[in-house]
Amino acid sequence: MIDEHHIDALTKLLGDKGVVTRPEDMEAYGIGARYDRGRAAAVLRPATTAEVSAAVSYCVRNGIPLIPQSGNTGLVSGSTPDSSGDEVVLSLDRLTHQFALDLDNRSVRVDAGFRLSDLNRRLEEHDLFFPIDLGADPRIGGMVATNTGGSRFLKYGDVRRNTLGLKVVLADEAGTVLDLDSDLRKNNTGVDWKQIFIGTSGAFGIVTECVLNLERVPKQSATAFLVPASGAVLPLLKAMEERLGAYLSAFEGMSKNAVAAAFAHVPSLKNPFQGGNIPDYVILAEVSRTWDPREGEEPLDAVLENVLAEIWELEGAPLADALVGPPHEIWALRHALSEGVKRLGKLIAFDLSFRRGDIMPFCDHMKAEMPEKFPGVTVCDFGHIGDGGVHFNLVVAKDSPLLADPTFEQRLREWVFAVAVEQYHGSFSAEHAIGRRNQAYYDFYTPEKLKEMAAGLKMLTSPGKLGSVRFG
Amino acid sequence: MIDEHHIDALTKLLGDKGVVTRPEDMEAYGIGARYDRGRAAAVLRPATTAEVSAAVSYCVRNGIPLIPQSGNTGLVSGSTPDSSGDEVVLSLDRLTHQFALDLDNRSVRVDAGFRLSDLNRRLEEHDLFFPIDLGADPRIGGMVATNTGGSRFLKYGDVRRNTLGLKVVLADEAGTVLDLDSDLRKNNTGVDWKQIFIGTSGAFGIVTECVLNLERVPKQSATAFLVPASGAVLPLLKAMEERLGAYLSAFEGMSKNAVAAAFAHVPSLKNPFQGGNIPDYVILAEVSRTWDPREGEEPLDAVLENVLAEIWELEGAPLADALVGPPHEIWALRHALSEGVKRLGKLIAFDLSFRRGDIMPFCDHMKAEMPEKFPGVTVCDFGHIGDGGVHFNLVVAKDSPLLADPTFEQRLREWVFAVAVEQYHGSFSAEHAIGRRNQAYYDFYTPEKLKEMAAGLKMLTSPGKLGSVRFG
Known part of the structure; x- marks a missing residue:
């Protein structure tokens, strides 16, 4: 536990600006981007690597547990202190010189x-x-x-x-x-x-x-909403990769539920789909290049249109519809998904990844089984089809009786992870890492030998109390 | 030391095909691609991961030192046994099913x-x-x-x-x-x-x-020899990257000495330079894309020519000359460099890397100091300017008195590494890794703490005698 003696010593090392102890000044450091609310014993704000080293050395020698905190925008409770009030936050927010x-x-x-x-x-x-x-x-x-x-x-x-x-x-x-x-x-x-x-x-x-x-920085980019033919998300991706190579800079998938939620949340968004009918699944495709159009060179939106026309004419074409539009309009929908989905009810979010070919089968599998397993839970998935990542978002209406069941969320999580990891060999954390929120799944899904190796590595590097994740 | 009892036990695990002990059958496994000649106690040729595991377990339990060997094409003595005759080669050459x-x-x-x-x-x-x-x-x-x-x-x-x-x-x-x-x-x-x-x-x-x-696989590619204006290798690279983005698939540098050696070695190579005069430095540039030319789209060699014309017209243009030619002809010169240089005399080769901007200053520095430090040593460098790698090849005429000095090669190596690593913060092994040849430089240039960590990692993973490099 940190005491006044420690605060004085740390203040000597870091200066007045480097140590925060007033509760009102510390509060922001205890609040995570989405889920967390913890309480720091103190906040250290070193301004150089040498100060970080001095502060860390002091804390390790005195058994003071440290939580490094960077932008604190993560979604897995990786950088906020717990509620004990014992942990000291080591913030990077003054490490901004070089x-x-x-x-x-x-x-x-x-x-x-x-x-x-x-x-x-x-x-x-x-x-x-x-x-x-x-x-x-x-x-x-x-x-x-x-x-x-x-x-x-x-x-x-x-x-x-x-x-x-x-x-x-x-x-x-x-x-x-x-x-x-x-x-x-x-x-x-x-x-x-x-x-x-x-x-x-x-x-x-x-x-x-x-x-x-x-x-x-790309000088030109062109974007489109694509509606894949039934079951043809991956054939469409492959047809695009074949024809666009490194021009292709995004291939994002959005489920109907997620798109509908975005429209509901941001009424100013244009609904570009025929008769306003949102397709079952929509792809946002972006191509970009780093130069301005040269003489004799087609602009990039013409290239995209030509490629889509070519794909359209393929036998068994993977494309059912395509709407080329200006990047800021097209991306506006993608950027409204996350907030839109959150407004629908209680959000239970998963950051999964799969082999690219398994994303759609996994989502279909879950959508088929959900009504029976967890009636009233809506799947609002969207994701990065090009790299196998999927934000598998589940929404429970705020008045659902499920929310009264204290075991519900845990059961739901375990089921989703079991299907994702055990059946589809996917990842339970694609791009958010571990943090406190995924600790139990790390413990459960990591082979013993790798856990031992991680514990050994921890002793080799940072034997002190550091961070939100227990690797040992 | 391995004895007949061990050979019998290993043969039970791997079958007759899996264990080689006749000296004439083992010989090839003892010869490296360029430098090495060692002698194996036996060669193990497991055909599955399970067999590898069984063989490794047996050897570790019996204190038998193992050298894993893959294609054995490396240049740092990483995969051949030493001359003691005690080491057992574990070859991957039958692991080719899946x-x-x-x-x-x-x-x-x-x-x-x-x-x-x-x-x-x-x-x-x-x-x-x-x-x-x-x-x-x-x-x-x-x-x-x-x-x-x-x-x-x-x-x-x-x-x-x-x-x-x-x-x-x-x-x-x-x-x-x-x-x-x-x-x-x-x-x-x-x-x-x-x-x-x-x-x-x-x-x-x-x-x-x-x-x-x-x-x-690229469907189209276009290539050129570029002659940079004096001191303008990096400005030329940046001008190309800016205008070609991910089209640019190679930007290789070749010194005059290396190019001359290639022409001398392969007389059938066309010398495309004006009057046959090889410039001080030549760039091989390649652009490629994964699709065939579409209607209305310029073929890639026209794109390359247009871009070069654009760069040519820049103020203070980094380009002195450019020769667009068919890829097989252009690459033929690049592929003849290595053999050509070897024919000039005794080759002392370095696989260095630098920040991209430091490659040419380093090479110039060495060329300026070489005549005084090691008269009679010729620098025949070529390399991968785009990623900072340089094959810094030094050639000593076969009749040079330097070769009679037993300390010469060691002194030369130490000097090159000292300038490269200590002065230019470069790497003493860019893409060949460590092996036996670079062990001493690993030991010398690696900070103690990292050596300790590596030794600890070795204990956590493979405490048995494995491989040509000592990390502990």
Whole structure:
């Protein structure tokens, strides 16, 4: 437990700005983006890697449990303190000084406390961006700790693929700083240690600095809503990939229920479908390229239209309808899904992934069994078909008797995970990582040998009390 | 030491075909692609993961040292036995049964003994390939253990980026099989353990099965030799990236010395340069796309020509000359570099990498200092400018007095690595991994803490005697 003596010592290390103890100032650090509400014993706000190291060393030597917190926009209770009031938050929010752009290398070295939006704003004038496209606006350190994916994974990959180097502070007595901060794209000189800090919720160390790959901002993009023929989502994806290669930058699936919820939530959204009838399943397809149309070169929306016409004429065409429209209109619907679905009732959300060919069979399977297993639960799925991710959202009407049953949510979760993981060999966390919310499923689904290895790795790196996830 | 009793026991586990002990049959397993010549105590050739597990378990329990060997095409003495005659080779060459293609997922599950060429031949009819482009023809398991890159890294990345899952046998008493063999593109449910087996020369476990990402085979490609204006290699790369985005599939640099060596070695190669005068530095640029030209769409060589014309007209243009030519002719020169350079004399080769902007300054630095430091040594560098890799080849004339000095090669290596790693923050092994040849540099350049962590990881995974690299 932290006491005044500890606060004084930490204040000596971090300065007045570096230690927050007034309850009203700490409150925001205890509130997660969607679910959590906890209470911190104190909040530490180091401004440099050296300060992180000093603070961590002090806490480890004094048995003080630390929760690293970055943008705190995650959805798995990975970065908020629990309700005990014993945990100390180590926030990255003042770690925002270093910004070293290397245009030749197309990379940037930044402190881990940078917001994604701030980073991209500073890159704008160079026509560059960090190509992880998310609804939220996290800080970079937390993006590494969750290995976020997002809507353009299909083209650019996840944080792992775009991370060249990291600086990490370990929770050991010395607060060891690991310099894994190479700017190199190619380097095979031993274990690639940075990999173990990516997607592991900060349990093995605190990321304080990142070297990131950058991509050129697209100058042209074209978008369409596509209505796949019955059962033809994957054939449609393959037909698009074949004809568009690396032009294809998004291929997002949206169920009828999710689309309807978005229209209901944002009445200003245009309903572009014939007679206003929402199809069973809608694809948002985006193509993009990094240059302006050259003389003699078709603009990208014409390319997209030609390709769709070609697919339309295929024998057994996978396409039932297509509506090319301006990107901001097309994406507006996609961006309204999440909020729309939340308004329908109590949301029970799953962040699953599958082999690409298994997404639709899984969703169909669940929709067929739901009425009998959990009558009154509506499936409002949407997701990233191109990379196998699906936001499998279940909504329970607010007046449903199910909500009175204290075992309901647990039973529902266990059933969904059992079908997803055991029957379809899917993942119970595609892009949100573990956090407190998925701890029980990590414990249940991880083979004993891997759990032992993780416990060993924890001892090798950060034996101190660090993070929301128990790997040991 | 292995004795007849051990051979009998292993033969019971693996069958007659699975154990080789006749010296003439073992000889090939002792000869590396470029440097090595060792002697095996025996060669084990398991045909399934279960057999690998049984053999490894037996050897660990009996203290028999194992060297996993895949295609044995590596250049760092990673997969051949040493000269003691005590080491047992565990070859993957019979692990070639499983081949499960998932067209929806654009992935394949294969046994680790598949040759890259065999894999790609079987994928041909589906217009797919495993997009790691190498001069050699390794087996897949070894590609994972070296994390090979190659000439199209710029577009497709390395083995790490294209590996979805692995099955690994650990060198522990049980011969534990780790199922890290997911087909998922997105999965954040704990430590991504497969990462520690990629690029670590087989020291932590033997890869027996891989799930690989596949890409579509390009239907069109166009190539050119580019002569950059003085000091303008990187500006030229950036101008190309800006205008060609993901079309750009290779940007290879070739020094005048290397090109001259290729022409001398393969007289049938056309010399396309004005008056036959080889420029100081030549770029091979390739653009490619996965579809045939559509109506109204310019063919790709016209696109390339237009882009080059555009770059030509830029103020302070980074381009001094450009020769668009058919891909097989253009690549023929690139593919003749390695052999050509070898013919010039004694080759001392380095597989370095840098921030992209540091490649040319490093090479210039070395060329300036070489005559004084090591007179008579010629620099014949070529490399992958797009990803920072450089094959920094040094050639010593066969009659040079330097070769009589027993300390020469060691002094030369240490100097090159000191400048590359300490001054330019480069890597001493970009895409060949560690093996026996780089052990001393691993030991010298790796921080103590990371060495400790690697030793701990070795104990957690494969405490038995496995592989050519000592991580502990």
